[in-house]
Amino acid sequence: MAFIETSPLTRKLSAFVALSQVELDVLKQLHRRRRSFVAGRDMVYQGEARQAAYILSAGWVCSYKLQPDGTRQIVDFQVPGDFLGVRSVLLRTSDHSFEPIGDIEAAEVLAEDLLEAFARTPRLATAILWAVSRDEAMVVEHLVGIGRRGADARMAHFLLELASRLTLVGLGTREGYDCPLTQYHLADALGLSAVHVNRVLRQLRERGLATFRDGRVTLHDYPGLVELAGFDPAYLDHGGPLLR
Incomplete structure (x- = not known):
């Protein structure tokens, strides 16, 4: 159970599927190549074949x-629990870059390891596909925000989305987050x-809605x-039922 608490x-x-011990073991294996990256140096470059x-x-x-x-x-921000670069594994070339904001820790997952994990645990593969699809849905929502929402609504939507994402992995609540x-x-x-931000x-x-100060977002009126x-x-x- 320690792995559930630390990953x-x-x-x-x-939160979406009751993982079996076999699926937990596969996830643990996917985390075995742990790496550290420093702030400001891209971990993946646009156009890189990796x-x-x-x-x-x-x-x-x-x-x-x-x-x-x-x-x-x-395009987006990634928080703990997110996959980075799955599309580049499938398409062979990264179509965008990833830059750490502060020092980070990440597990490197080689293409063959990911494909083997999918073959061994189809239900886990479905869960990971759900997570990646959710990330794509967020990018679509961001596009709508830039094109159709006013600046205040755009900012409010972004802060709420982060609250939801961070709450899911135990790093935030509806009251706020770092x-x-x-x-x-x-x-x-x-x-x-x-200046507009x-x-x-x-x-x-x-307006008593939210405060963003000293690295902390406080949601006063959710x-x-x-x-x-x-x-x-x-x-x-x-x-949903597909993952149960």
Whole structure:
């Protein structure tokens, strides 16, 4: 049982399917190649041909696309329990980069190890496919946010989504969570300027909805944030009959 308590991915998947001992053993094997990465140095580069994925164990990562003029668009943030680079294993080339935000720990999963795990435990493969599909659904939701939501609703939606993701792995609650992101990270991810991010966060604070200060997000009025964002957590589907 110690592995369930120490592995965010196992905790995440256990919320949706009762893992057997065989499945727990396979997950433990997937964590055996543990690596550390320092802040600011990409662990995977856009265009890199690498037959490996990663399971994030500790710390945060941002995934981003680099533009020809040197600017970047942050696509998403990864938190403990997330897979990184599964698509690059299947497509053979990474279509975006991963940069640690602070020092992180991750397990390297080679393509052959992942395929062997899927072959041995089809139900676990389904659970992992669910987790990866959920990540893709979040990217779609972010695209909708940038295209259709106002800045305040966009920020509120983002903070609520992080609360849900972190609560799932025991790193947050509806009241708040630690968050290492800077206003520049938020600006790149939400399609806003850093000045605009500062203004929106101040407005949320003054309205008594949320505060982001000193690496901590505090959600003062969760229902109010949900109403402002039009937040429907259905895209963060918490499992279904397929996984039971």
